[in-house]
Amino acid sequence: MTMEHGSDAGETLYCVCRSSDCERFMIGCDHCEEWYHGDCIGVTQLDARSIKRYYCDACRAHNPSLEIQYKNKKKERHTVSESSEQDKVEKKHKEYRTKLRENMLAKSRMTRKCGECSACHRIEDCGRCDFCKDMKKFGGTNKLRQKCRLRQCTSYVSRHKHMGLSLSEKGSVTGGDTPSERAMTDFSDFEDDFDEEEAYENVKVAPKKRERRTSSSEASPKKKKEKKKVKHKEKLKKSPEKPQKSRQKSSSRRRVEVDDALETDDDMPRQCYGPGCVEPAKVGSKYCSDECGMKLAKSRIYEILPSRIQQWQSSPCVGEENNKKILEMLRQETLDARLKLRQLDMKIQELDALVDRGKNLTMIAEQEGLDQEEDTELSVYCVTCGTELNQKGALRHMEKCYLKFEAQTSFWSLYKTRIEGNSMFCDFYNPQQKMYCKRLKVLCPEHTKEPKVSPDAVCGCPIATDIFTEGENLCRAPKKKCVKHFCWEKLRRAEIDMHRLRQWMKLDDLFEQERNIRMAMSNRMGVLGLMLHQTVDHDPMTPMKSTAS
DNA sequence: CTATACGAAGAG
DNA sequence: CTCTTCGTATAG
Numbered sequence: 041m042t043m044e045h046g047s048d049a050g051e052t053l054y055c056v057c058r059s060s061d062c063e064r065f066m067i068g069c070d071h072c073e074e075w076y077h078g079d080c081i082g083v084t085q086l087d088a089r090s091i092k093r094y095y096c097d098a099c100r101a102h103n104p105s106l107e108i109q110y111k112n113k114k115k116e117r118h119t120v121s122e123s124s125e126q127d128k129v130e131k132k133h134k135e136y137r138t139k140l141r142e143n144m145l146a147k148s149r150m151t152r153k154c155g156e157c158s159a160c161h162r163i164e165d166c167g168r169c170d171f172c173k174d175m176k177k178f179g180g181t182n183k184l185r186q187k188c189r190l191r192q193c194t195s196y197v198s199r200h201k202h203m204g205l206s207l208s209e210k211g212s213v214t215g216g217d218t219p220s221e222r223a224m225t226d227f228s229d230f231e232d233d234f235d236e237e238e239a240y241e242n243v244k245v246a247p248k249k250r251e252r253r254t255s256s257s258e259a260s261p262k263k264k265k266e267k268k269k270v271k272h273k274e275k276l277k278k279s280p281e282k283p284q285k286s287r288q289k290s291s292s293r294r295r296v297e298v299d300d301a302l303e304t305d306d307d308m309p310r311q312c313y314g315p316g317c318v319e320p321a322k323v324g325s326k327y328c329s330d331e332c333g334m335k336l337a338k339s340r341i342y343e344i345l346p347s348r349i350q351q352w353q354s355s356p357c358v359g360e361e362n363n364k365k366i367l368e369m370l371r372q373e374t375l376d377a378r379l380k381l382r383q384l385d386m387k388i389q390e391l392d393a394l395v396d397r398g399k400n401l402t403m404i405a406e407q408e409g410l411d412q413e414e415d416t417e418l419s420v421y422c423v424t425c426g427t428e429l430n431q432k433g434a435l436r437h438m439e440k441c442y443l444k445f446e447a448q449t450s451f452w453s454l455y456k457t458r459i460e461g462n463s464m465f466c467d468f469y470n471p472q473q474k475m476y477c478k479r480l481k482v483l484c485p486e487h488t489k490e491p492k493v494s495p496d497a498v499c500g501c502p503i504a505t506d507i508f509t510e511g512e513n514l515c516r517a518p519k520k521k522c523v524k525h526f527c528w529e530k531l532r533r534a535e536i537d538m539h540r541l542r543q544w545m546k547l548d549d550l551f552e553q554e555r556n557i558r559m560a561m562s563n564r565m566g567v568l569g570l571m572l573h574q575t576v577d578h579d580p581m582t583p584m585k586s587t588a589s
Numbered sequence: 590c591t592a593t594a595c596g597a598a599g600a601g
Numbered sequence: 602c603t604c605t606t607c608g609t610a611t612a613g
Contacts, residue, residue: 152607176604183594187606593612601604 055080069096071106157194166190315339341571348570360564363557370554377543377550384540391532397514398500404516435526501525 053060054075065078065085070093078084081097088094093109100106153160165172169189174180186192312321314332327333420434421427424441466477466484477484499515499522515525563569 171606182604184592185595185606591613594610596607596609598607599605601602 067091067094069094069099071095071099071103074098153193159191159194162188162191341567345567345570349565352565352570357564360561363561367554367557370550370557374547374550374554377547381540381543381547384536384543387536388533391529391536394502394514395500395529398498401498401500401514401516403496403498403518432523435523439527495520499525499528501528 054062054066055077057077057080059077061077062075065088066075067078067081067083067088068075074096076083076096078088083091083094091108095106095108100108165175165178165188167173167178167188171184171186172178172180172188174182174184174186176182310321310326311317312319312328312332313326314328314335317328317332317335319328319332321328325333327336420429420431422429422434422438422441424438424445427437429437466479468477468484469475470477495518497519499517499519501515501522501524502510503513503515504510515522517524
């Protein structure tokens with residue numbers, strides 16, 4: 041209890057000075073309930089703010105179990121009445137600042153270095169990264185002043201992100217109101233981690249460090265600080281013996297120090313983690329030998345795997361069911377595509393039959409007259425070369441002109457010759473020169489001439505009765521002169537081929553999909569998968585949802 | 590938000 | 602005193 045500029049309480053005498061003055065700041069003893077002037081007993085208003093329960097000197101002398109209780113659990117300072125107020129305040133502020141700094145530093149060390157990754161263990165600077173190049177020893181300007189990229193903790197960023205969450209969780213356990221106090225609790229928690237590390241020295245199968253963190257510890261902050269000091273001293277003693285290593289230690293942060301103390305330290309090497317093994321572990325390893333490591337891995341598999349398999353089988357696998365559905369769908373589509381291919385084959389056969397029928401037809405020359413009548417009305421220009429054409433030869437010219445032009449310009453024609461399964465090269469054998477033509481097929485018109493149409497060949501194209509339906513009648517004009525149905529057979533074959541190609545590509549795609557799904561299905565429930573992943577039923581009261589139903 | 594610059598602390 | 606490297610301010 042405190043009294044600031046309290047009201048006059050008559051002639052009552054207070055404090056060690058036994059005066060009735062209560063215009064100054066006063067603090068009351070929570071035991072004898074006597075009031076004392078702050079300046080008489082050396083307690084400032086600032087001090088009083090952090091005091092939870094104050095007991096006067098007289099009460100404490102009478103009853104040594106009484107201790108001044110501070111809000112932030114600081115120990116009572118016995119020099120309260122000895123030093124001057126100014127000094128105390130300054131000292132206190134200094135202490136506070138130092139602690140704050142220490143805590144911040146400890147925290148930063150914790151966050152900046154996991155001490156576990158390869159980067160944290162790396163000793164040498166790469167000399168190639170931007171930070172190395174900036175260093176004086178590598179001839180830099182020392183402007184960036186950062187650690188070598190390869191030595192920067194790989195898990196720093198992610199750890200930093202997680203930090204806030206884990207700290208807030210712990211905050212509720214260990215308490216701490218101000219940021220600095222919170223920082224202190226964080227640090228002490230880290231110390232706990234460290235102490236437990238030591239305690240785990242003889243445990244054979246130790247859980248991971250992060251998991252080892254338990255709830256708050258009972259040790260007071262001061263005790264921890266003492267412990268830290270001891271550690272520090274030990275390190276100082278050791279330093280002259282290992283110049284190279286200690287140099288590294290000095291520049292590295294606390295976490296490394298902790299690990300070093302655990303793993304490589306002098307008197308007590310860590311026990312091998314191998315099952316039943318009592319040998320000391322090798323330096324930088326958890327095991328005394330490779331066999332022990334393998335043994336532990338094996339025993340872990342034997343221990344974990346059966347339960348995982350059981351767990352796996354206890355619930356239906358949604359992924360498996362989905363895959364089965366997709367497989368069924370793919371199968372259906374494959375059948376569909378195959379059916380279409382068969383239909384296209386039939387079409388080809390029909391076309392062949394049609395062509396055969398056309399060959400046996402007798403030629404009728406009268407149709408020519410009709411064509412010539414029409415052709416007087418229109419003049420046509422070639423879409424490729426632009427020359428004026430009479431209608432009679434227009435189609436023929438344009439087809440040839442286009443082929444010629446395309447052969448020289450388009451990659452597609454090259455591609456076409458390739459996918460048709462033929463060589464891209466002419467390969468025409470010249471018996472006189474006794475060698476093959478080395479030109480590209482599409483650029484070699486002299487060896488790849490279209491077969492000449494014999495003058496007595498009939499066109500044979502079915503004549504349409506209307507736009508959509510084809511009649512039984514075939515065109516009986518001479519093939520060479522029929523302008524209406526120029527290249528009809530070729531076009532029809534091309535059309536069917538296009539559809540076939542489409543179906544083949546579809547089949548290919550379906551096959552690929554099926555392969556992927558089968559692969560996924562066979563990899564499911566593998567040993568690795570079962571060991572790495574686990575399905576957790578968070579609500580054991582209700583059965584797991586199944587998509588099958 | 591990122592890159593850069595720099596004061597400053599810790600260690601040798 | 603130097604070296605390393607952290608935290609932070611600031612410019613872009």
